[in-house]
Amino acid sequence: MSGVKKEMVHLLANYGHVGFTFATSIVIGFAGGVLLDQKVFDGKTAPWFTFIGLAFGIAAGYKTLLDVIRVAQADEKRQAREEQDRHER
Amino acid sequence: MEHPILFISVVLQKLGLPVPHGAVGSNFIEQICAPYMTYTWFVMAFLFFVIKVTIGDLELIPGRGQNFWEVVVGSMDDFFAENMGRELADRYFPMIATFALFITVANLIGLIPGFMSPTASLNTTLALTLIVWITHHAIGFKKHGIGYLKQFAGPIPLLIPLMLPIEVISNLARIISLSVRLFGNIMAKETLLSILFLLAGGFFAPLPILLLGVLVSVVQAMVFVLLTVVYFSQAAEQAH
Numbered sequence: 001m002s003g004v005k006k007e008m009v010h011l012l013a014n015y016g017h018v019g020f021t022f023a024t025s026i027v028i029g030f031a032g033g034v035l036l037d038q039k040v041f042d043g044k045t046a047p048w049f050t051f052i053g054l055a056f057g058i059a060a061g062y063k064t065l066l067d068v069i070r071v072a073q074a075d076e077k078r079q080a081r082e083e084q085d086r087h088e089r
Numbered sequence: 090m091e092h093p094i095l096f097i098s099v100v101l102q103k104l105g106l107p108v109p110h111g112a113v114g115s116n117f118i119e120q121i122c123a124p125y126m127t128y129t130w131f132v133m134a135f136l137f138f139v140i141k142v143t144i145g146d147l148e149l150i151p152g153r154g155q156n157f158w159e160v161v162v163g164s165m166d167d168f169f170a171e172n173m174g175r176e177l178a179d180r181y182f183p184m185i186a187t188f189a190l191f192i193t194v195a196n197l198i199g200l201i202p203g204f205m206s207p208t209a210s211l212n213t214t215l216a217l218t219l220i221v222w223i224t225h226h227a228i229g230f231k232k233h234g235i236g237y238l239k240q241f242a243g244p245i246p247l248l249i250p251l252m253l254p255i256e257v258i259s260n261l262a263r264i265i266s267l268s269v270r271l272f273g274n275i276m277a278k279e280t281l282l283s284i285l286f287l288l289a290g291g292f293f294a295p296l297p298i299l300l301l302g303v304l305v306s307v308v309q310a311m312v313f314v315l316l317t318v319v320y321f322s323q324a325a326e327q328a329h
Contacts (some may be wrong), residue, residue, distance in 0.1 A: 012312070016312055017312060020266045020269070020270050021259075021266040024269070025258055025259055025262040026266045029254075060254075060256075060258035060259040063255050063256070064259050066220045
């Protein structure tokens with residue numbers, strides 16, 4: 001594989017999942033809230049746990065974004081270090 | 090949706106075995122004869138025999154077949170070691186490399202008429218994902234002991250009630266996003282191909298999608314493997 005194509009596949013692999021993971025986090029938080037409201041408390045607490053779950057889901061979505069940034073930064077740092085090592089040699 | 094002709098199902102029907110008409114069968118034998126199961130076995134047998142035939146006996150001066158597999162395995166090994174360290178890569182190489190080969194072949198096989206991608210069924214991808222998910226937690230507990238749970242508590246003790254649900258949700262999201270992404274991409278490819286083939290197969294309408302299908306198959310297999318590697322290395326590294 002040529003350099004550009006390889007880089008594109010690598011980028012797709014690194015960032016292609018961001019949107020999906022974000023949406024999934026929100027759905028899981030929301031579903032958990034609805035489950036607590038309807039099944040555990042029989043609808044007595046009706047909208048509250050849904051909203052709390054939704055908030056946690058959105059927060060979890062942003063957390064996955066931060067994780068992606070953290071991994072990318074670690075990659076960058078490692079590459080910079082390798083470059084420096086090569087220069088020093 | 091009506092399945093296109095799947096030759097293993099046809100052979101099984103000729104042999105008198107029940108092939109389910111829906112996605113999964115009603116009893117045990119029907120479930121085993123479901124297309125995604127039979128094609129999973131087909132891919133497993135394909136990988137096993139093709140590697141056995143092309144490599145044969147390992148030689149010091151590699152022939153053509155052995156050369157090819159040395160390049161494939163060598164580049165995968167480099168890739169894993171680069172992303173999660175030599176120690177982890179050595180220990181989990183057999184598992185992740187098997188996943189990579191299996192998913193790539195399983196994705197690509199759906200492009201040939203008469204075959205179906207086993208990964209176009211959520212059962213297959215969910216099984217693969219659950220193995221990865223459980224393994225990455227097992228790695229974490231093995232490495233850090235019970236202190237691995239601290240990874241879910243966040244940096245400040247005061248924020249535990251806030252951070253714990255967030256971490257748990259984002260961890261559970263891994264199962265769904267990993268499995269549904271692979272399943273969705275491959276199923277979309279299969280469905281689009283069969284529809285285009287039925288509508289305008291004579292005018293080579295599926296041809297551009299076939300080209301895209303190759304790209305999607307390889308990229309999705311790579312995404313799965315890369316995320317597996319990232320999860321493993323995150324579980325093994327010190328709690329942040």
